[in-house]
Amino acid sequence: MKKIVIVLIITLMLTGCGKVKTIEEKYGKENAKIKEELKELTFGSEEKKYFSDLMILDSNTLRTELGIREEKVENYIAAVSYEKNGNYYIIIKPKDDEKEYVKNALDSYAEHLKNIADKTANQLLDKSVSDEINGYYVYISSNDNEKVLSIIKDKLK
Numbered sequence: 370m371k372k373i374v375i376v377l378i379i380t381l382m383l384t385g386c387g388k389v390k391t392i393e394e395k396y397g398k399e400n401a402k403i404k405e406e407l408k409e410l411t412f413g414s415e416e417k418k419y420f421s422d423l424m425i426l427d428s429n430t431l432r433t434e435l436g437i438r439e440e441k442v443e444n445y446i447a448a449v450s451y452e453k454n455g456n457y458y459i460i461i462k463p464k465d466d467e468k469e470y471v472k473n474a475l476d477s478y479a480e481h482l483k484n485i486a487d488k489t490a491n492q493l494l495d496k497s498v499s500d501e502i503n504g505y506y507v508y509i510s511s512n513d514n515e516k517v518l519s520i521i522k523d524k525l526k
Contacts, residue, residue: 392439392442392444396444399524400446403446403520403521404425406524407448407458408420408421410517412513412516413513419512420448420456420511422451423448423456423458424450425448426447426449431445431447434449435447435459435475436478437470437474437475441470442461442463442464442467443462443463443504444461444462444505445461445462447461453482453485453486454486454489454490455482455489455491455494455510456511457482457510458511458521459475459507459508460506460525461505462504463506471506472506475499476499479508479510493511494510496510496514498510498515502521502525503525505525509521
């Protein structure tokens with residue numbers, strides 16, 4: 370009996386008790402590449418970096434800004450404007466049993482932005498796009514949504 374208990378203890382120590390990897394441990398490098406590429410992206414002749422001054426969402430701001438708890442998603446990369454000027458990107462892969470919840474939260478967030486935005490921001494928000502790519506919900510509002518979507522599609526292959 371002692372041998373069985375010892376074997377169980379050693380097995381649990383070696384396997385880490387089935388510890389689940391965090392989003393950062395699992396996707397950190399890939400997420401950082403996407404964030405950096407989008408941060409450096411420029412639009413038009415003025416070469417303005419529209420995503421450089423956005424708030425990158427962490428687990429706390431994911432919940433407070435979008436109403437989504439980190440436990441409901443497998444992975445996410447999101448940045449929203451501090452000034453609510455219409456620029457944002459949200460890339461979220463919900464857990465299988467949370468797809469409807471996450472989709473509803475994202476739709477509500479996009480609609481909420483339209484309700485509080487000024488006229489200039491609303492022109493941008495009215496052209497926003499949403500798509501599903503390899504299990505990720507992708508929401509974009511920028512001066513060139515197709516350019517941003519192309520980068521995201523390439524990274525989520």
